[in-house]
Amino acid sequence: MNFRILLSILMVGVFSASGQTFDPKKFSSDGPVGIYEHLDEILPNDIWLVNQDSTLVNLKSLITKPTVVSFVYYNCPGLCSPLLDGLAEVISRSDLELGKDYQVITISFNPSDTPTLGKKKKHNYLKQIKKPVDTASWIWLTGDSVNITKATQTFGFRYLHQGKDYVHAAAIMVVSPHGKITRYLHGTYFLPFDLKMAIVEASQEKSGPTISKVLKFCFSYDAEGKKYVFNITKVTGALVLGAALLLFLILWLKPKQKLNT
């Protein structure tokens, strides 16, 4: 709940900063701006983008492990910095290791952004991460308008050009090692736990560790609240049934003691 309120306030802030009045139509399902979840969609093979070292790369072949994708543009006055701050923070706080367990790709959807600017940004945000990480695993991409459109459309990320700036929403999207979109985490602030759950889900094609399977049973994604919730009903139900079964088995299998008179 608080998430969405925060997000709305932020977005209203962005609109008023760029001289726009708040228009609820923009939030309706057929509006031009927003993030329309394309869960289970597989990334196409033909998205070619340029990384911060000016090398042409194929987006799909970059993804070899669970990947967190975010869309920003580099001279963004509003939502992008909070989003990237939030991303850097959750990378720092998470007990997952960037580079080992997952990687991060940030894509600029402004065709006039350059790899040089991307390199500078990358440097800045890496400094915000308060633990040693594999710096090569946060990849900053730019591209031409054709490839950017292909990428944003694949993710259901819709934005609107307004003068120098863009109207857009904020989220991070998690892609599985095989290029399937498995989860959207909305907003600009992310809980390490939510990130961990999303990564575990994305990597489950690769049979995750047992502890993660337990986590998967006990927590499920609440589409309304946009976060992972503890499944109190499922967990207590399983515990009660298990305990009752155990009692029955003990009574059934363990021989009756001889009663003393």
Added chain:
Amino acid sequence: MSETVQHLNFFQDTGGKKGIWAWITSTDHKRIGLLYFYSLTAFFLIGVLLGILMRLELMNPGKDIVEPQTYNSLFTLHGVIMIFLFVIPGIPAVFGNIALPLLLGARDVAFPKLNLLSWYLYILGALMALSTLLFGNAPDTGWTFYAPYSVRTGTNVTIAVLAAFILGFSSILTGLNFIVTIHRMRAPGMTWFRMPLFAWALYATAWIQLLATPVVGITLLMIAVERMLGIGLFDPSLGGDPILYQHLFWIYSHPAVYIMILPGMGVISEVIPVFARRRIFGYKAIAYSSLAIAFIGYFVWGHHMFTSGMSGPARVIFSLLTFLVAVPSAIKVFNWVATLYGGSIDLKPPLLYALGFIFLFLIGGLTGLVNGALAADVHIHDTYFVVGHFHYVMFGGTGFAFFAALHYWFPKIYGKMYDIKQATRAFWVLFVGFNILYFPMLVVGMMGMPRRYYDYLPQFHIPNLISTIGSWIVVTGLIYMIMVLIQGYRKGAPAGRNPWGGLTLDWQTDSPPITENFVEIPQVTEGPYEYK
């Protein structure tokens, strides 16, 4: 059998303690059973009083004696007290405790201290529930505590809900105790199928208590958490789901209906063969149908929610399962009637109450099928038809079974016999009054009178008036019955070991039973109802 050593009965053996301490610190299952009996009776009478006040308010259209808000609290507390304090613990806590070890040929239940603890939990929960009557505003949500209203109302719901939670623990502990007792403490030679049917019924009940009660415990705790911390679980304005509450509540509360009725059916299965002098018809069918009712009873909860938002297929499935659960119940009724056929019937009060049970439970059960049919339910949902239906099942069923058990085991417990003639008259007053009280509710419900309002339209006046007059007759019958029993306790003739000529082990020891029940644990060589 002559005895040279005089054994103290459980009233005489105080364990070296004085006065009330000999009771509230005793771990003797018979004393604990009586503790339950006296406390349950007290709460039952409070519940009756609240019910009488409601009927007085409904005697005429418009306001008679109480304000609407007071009426809302009356039906809430009447429900909470009757369901959580009387009908659910009812037969298992009182007669299960007293009779189960006797029937099994055991010296006590498996965990006597746990047994005493469960009584203390019961009293704690009961006092909390009653405290809402005296302090602050009494809860006004109905005994179901439906969210989101129960989350928002300014009345004392938190305490009432926590009380029900604690009572749930008491119920779980009793269930656990009985399961272990039945598995572990049967007398030598008593195989599962030589066990009295009351024990089978308690066994099925105990599993429901153990498995279903935690659900309502957690649910009620969630309400308390939502009210105190504002976490959105059930209230939609906090992001919760009110339908989820209804599901969780009925996942417990429907099986709880079988916690209420199964032990009652067990009592009837004990009483009928004794007073028909015949081996019970279809022993295994009755035993297995108890388990079947307990099992299917888990999967019918949705029939309480036909009108509150459920998919079509789900409603059809729940309706079908509801019809299925009627099958084992009907099996029992047919078996009881078949047992009576050709028997030498002795119409003593316990059998009268058992026959009253069959008659009233039949009406309650068949109106239950009307509720369980989808199309009919849309029409009668939340009307007085439902109120009539569940009073026939719970009071006419469980209540009358409770009275049957009381009249059946009274001479065993106190060692004295009440006046049979007077007790028979009391039964008829109660039975007639019962039908005058509740049958008009079925009619007025069909006419469309909604439940839970302190007022009604003028066209419903006559049935309501009849019903209120019926309530006076019922109360007269109850007082009459209690007076006869008290008189029997004070001045009754000694009953002897086996006044009814029963064959189960409870009748083979002294009345009142001695401490630890048997001088020597009996050897069992045949089934419990082998009348020749």
